[in-house]
Every structure is written in C-alpha cells, then in structure tokens.
Amino acid sequence: MSQRSDLRQRRAALEGEWSRTVSLVKSTGSAPSGHEGLRHEVADSWVRSLGSVDPARDSAPAADDGTVRNRWTDSLLRRPVDALSDELRSVADDAGFVAAVTDESGTIMWTCAGQDMLRRAERVNFAPGGRWNEQAMGTNALSLALRTGRPSTVFSAEHLVAALHGWVCYGAPIHGPDGRILGVLDLSTTWDRSHPLAMSTVRGLASAIEAGLRAGLPAGPRDDVPQVRLTCMGEEKATRGGALLALRPRQLEILTLLALEPDGFSSERLRDALYGDRPVTASTFKAEISHLRRALGGGIAARRYALTAPVSCDAVDVLRALERGDTDTALRLYRGPLLPRSEAPGIEEWRTRLEVAVREAVLASASAEHALRYGERAPYDAEVHEHALRLIGPGDARRAIAVGRLTTALR
Incomplete structure (x- = not known):
C-alpha cells in the first residue's frame, strides 16, 4: 500500500508539472529551470517534441501495415526475437506488460501481451505499425532510448501525450554487432505497476537479443561462441572463455540446478528448490533469473526454466564419470561439497546425492x-x-x- 501511495503522489506531482510546463513551453519555446520534480532529459524532450506533436493527440500515427510486415520479415531482429518469444510472452503474461520491439526509426514491428493489456495498447496504437519516435509521439521510453542510446524509463505524466499518463514504460536500445542501434525493446504497463526491477528485466532481455544477433540465433550456439564453465564442487564460480562471470550466490545456485537437471523446472518447483519455506516475492525470484539470463546472453527458457545453451559443469561431469564406472575421474573432479556455502534446499539435496554417490563408488x-x-x-x-x-x-x-x-x- 505504501508503494502505491508513493506512486500516486508522484503521478499527481508530475501532472501538475506537466500542466504548468507544457503551457509555458508552448508560449516561450523553452522549459523553465528549477523544477525538482521534472528530469532534465524529459523537459528537453518536451521542448523538442512540441513543435511536431500535439499533447492532446489520442494515439500514435500509423505506418503502412503491409510495409511493416515486410520489414519485420526481413529484419535482423526477427530471428533473435522469435528465439526469445516464449520468454517475452511469459514476462508479459506474468507481470501484466506489453512487450514491443521497434526498428531503428521507432516504428513498432512486434508486440505481445495478455488480452487486457493488448486492448489498452491498441487504443493508443502501441501496436505493429505505430510510430513512436520523438517527432511522431513525443516523450516516451522508446523515443528517449533511440535518441540517447541508453535504457530509459518514462512514468505517467512524464509522457508528453496526455493519453499516455496512465502508463509507465521501460525501453532499452538493441545494438547490432557493429554497434548500430537496430531498434528498442520496450516493456509498458499501467502506472500503478511501476517497479524498479522492470528496468533490469528489459535490459537483460535486450542483452539477450543482442547476444542472439552475435551468435546467429536461433540455429543454436556457434562453435566460436565461448562456452560457459560452471565450477561448483568445493568452489563457486562460472566463466565464459576464461573470463569470470559476475554472478551472485543465488544465481550460481540457479545455474547449478539447471545444469544438474536438464529437463528443467517449473517456476514453483525452482522457487521451492531455492528458497524452501522462506517468503520471497515473485519479483525477487524473477530478478535473479533475469540477471542470470543477461549474464549468459539468454540461454534460459521461460515457461519451464531450463538451459537452452551449453553449460559445462564439474558436478555433471562427476555424475557422468560415476555412471560409466570411472571412479578415478569422479574423484579427480570431486574437489569438495557442492556449493559448500549454499543453504538452498535443492542444492543441499544434490550435495547429499553427490556425496553419497562418490562415497559408495569409493567403498565399492x-x-x-x-x-x-x-x-x-x-x-x-x-x-x-x-x-x-x-x-x-x-x-x-x-x-x-x-x-x-x-x-x-x-x-
């Protein structure tokens, strides 16, 4: 309730700022200074936009549908977005977002959402063919991300167009292998669902699309893409191409469980394996998955959490050695307990299973x-x-x- 109240107060303050500032910009051509509630990048965007955008417009202008379909078919983004479509749909469905991908001009090429959010989005033409650059639709997360080349958030009345004041949008630019901005990935929802973790989610998904562009998805990881190596027997680290991946202990636990169980986990079962009876919010759980997915450049399926890219793991190697009766190799790889500092129920269970298996092989x-x-x-x-x-x-x-x-x- 406290968060909702804070958001409501912030929205009311921005509405007042919008009313005062937009009127002043229209009459003077410049934004006033000294308004603490308004970010400079937003005020500057309002100034640029008001020459071409009516704040009272009710929806985004449309490009030709046939042209958009043809352009999406030929787009470099289509294949990596298709490869992540299940994950994007899961984020949209579970959290009540509309997910959208634009081209480099800010024209939406692809969207997905649940029925309720889809209807809301269509009312303002947040749909394939809608033009959302600054010249067409003023200040929004898509237009700011395109202009600055950085992830952007636009909340409620920070949007120039009044019809968007009920929204919050999170956009991250998608860069091609040569560094060019090819488009933007955006997650949008109603203002009352604003949450700081949404930005990390959209950044992680955009990074996964960029990794797909580099790796030539969806055909699968190429031989020249360095494989991830997970070391979890007596140690706790993951590397790619010899470089250490910056993973927190919880993310190493997730990666270990996914490596040991290639058939994957339902969301509920993975949460139980990580947290047991401890109360943990869905957003916290999904943030850990998103961070790991971003670090791996994708590589994790959405609806049923499972690895979709190769990860070599010393614990898996121990099990395979035991299965073929190679106790010598199993002992060489068994350098200590599985993730020795972890108290996650799923890790503790696997730790015991591995210890018992190795011990029994030794006694035999x-x-x-x-x-x-x-x-x-x-x-x-x-x-x-x-x-x-x-x-x-x-x-x-x-x-x-x-x-x-x-x-x-x-x-």
Whole structure:
C-alpha cells in the first residue's frame, strides 16, 4: 500500500508539472529551470517534441501495415526475437506488460501481451505499425532510448501525450554487432505497476537479443561462441572463455540446478528448490533469473526454466564419470561439497546425492588409491579409512596415513 501511495503522489506531482510546463513551453519555446520534480532529459524532450506533436493527440500515427510486415520479415531482429518469444510472452503474461520491439526509426514491428493489456495498447496504437519516435509521439521510453542510446524509463505524466499518463514504460536500445542501434525493446504497463526491477528485466532481455544477433540465433550456439564453465564442487564460480562471470550466490545456485537437471523446472518447483519455506516475492525470484539470463546472453527458457545453451559443469561431469564406472575421474573432479556455502534446499539435496554417490563408488572400489584420495576430504569417515586399510598391504608405507586418519576419526 505504501508503494502505491508513493506512486500516486508522484503521478499527481508530475501532472501538475506537466500542466504548468507544457503551457509555458508552448508560449516561450523553452522549459523553465528549477523544477525538482521534472528530469532534465524529459523537459528537453518536451521542448523538442512540441513543435511536431500535439499533447492532446489520442494515439500514435500509423505506418503502412503491409510495409511493416515486410520489414519485420526481413529484419535482423526477427530471428533473435522469435528465439526469445516464449520468454517475452511469459514476462508479459506474468507481470501484466506489453512487450514491443521497434526498428531503428521507432516504428513498432512486434508486440505481445495478455488480452487486457493488448486492448489498452491498441487504443493508443502501441501496436505493429505505430510510430513512436520523438517527432511522431513525443516523450516516451522508446523515443528517449533511440535518441540517447541508453535504457530509459518514462512514468505517467512524464509522457508528453496526455493519453499516455496512465502508463509507465521501460525501453532499452538493441545494438547490432557493429554497434548500430537496430531498434528498442520496450516493456509498458499501467502506472500503478511501476517497479524498479522492470528496468533490469528489459535490459537483460535486450542483452539477450543482442547476444542472439552475435551468435546467429536461433540455429543454436556457434562453435566460436565461448562456452560457459560452471565450477561448483568445493568452489563457486562460472566463466565464459576464461573470463569470470559476475554472478551472485543465488544465481550460481540457479545455474547449478539447471545444469544438474536438464529437463528443467517449473517456476514453483525452482522457487521451492531455492528458497524452501522462506517468503520471497515473485519479483525477487524473477530478478535473479533475469540477471542470470543477461549474464549468459539468454540461454534460459521461460515457461519451464531450463538451459537452452551449453553449460559445462564439474558436478555433471562427476555424475557422468560415476555412471560409466570411472571412479578415478569422479574423484579427480570431486574437489569438495557442492556449493559448500549454499543453504538452498535443492542444492543441499544434490550435495547429499553427490556425496553419497562418490562415497559408495569409493567403498565399492578395489583401489586403495581411491579410498586414500577420498579420505583426504572425509577425515572423520571411519568406514572409508577402514576400507583403505583393508586394501593396503602390510609393507605399504601408506598404511600409516590410513591408520592416522582412522585414529582421528574414532576419537
């Protein structure tokens, strides 16, 4: 309730600012200074826009539908957007957004939304063919992102056109591999659903589209695209092409679970695996997914969370080695417990499964070396040390190591 009240107060303040400033700009041709509630980039955009845009207009001007369809068919953006369409639709449906992609001129090429938001969007021609650049529709997140080359947010009466004062919009430019702006990805919804995490979501999705452009999606990752390597046995890190990925512990947990379970997770099951009974908002959960997706350049399906790009993982390699009876390789890769600092229920379950599997393979092995190597990481496991002693001959100097470990374990 507090957040909604804050948003309402902000909207009311902006409405007052809009009424005063737009009238003044029309009469003087410049924006007044010293108005704390109005951002400079918004005021400057109003000044530029008022020469061509009537703030009382009710919808965006339209381009020719046939031309738009043909241009989208040939657009460089179409294939990476199609590859992410399930994810974009999931964001739109779950959070009540309209997702839109424009070309470099600010003309909308593609949209998706639930029925209610789709109807709202169509009333202002926030639909394929609608022209949303500054010259056509004034100040909005799409036009600011195109002009500045940076992600932009426009809330309520920051829009120049009064018909958009019930909206909040988040736009991020989409850059081609050569650095050119090819268009904008926008997420828009009603003003009362404004949330700071929406900007990180739209930036992550735009980055995923850019990664798709670089990788030539949707044919799948190319051989020259560096693969992600996840190290989670005794360590906690992920790298791409040798460079460390900036992932928080929660995102490493998500990546580990997705790597270990390639069939993926429903949203509810993944939340349970991460948080258990702890109360966590849907927006917090989705923000972690979005950050990980952005770091991977996409690579995570939406409706059922699963990896769609290759990720190599030492824990998976341990399991595969055990499946083919290669205990030596499994022990070489088993450098410690799975994500040792994690308390996520799903990680704790997999940690136990891996530990039990490796231990049982050691106890079933006739190699004293296996028991000794595992014993280094299990100093209090008397059964493993006893197994080592049974396999080591009486004249073998390694017996002293096993005896010392067993003595410690039995104290």
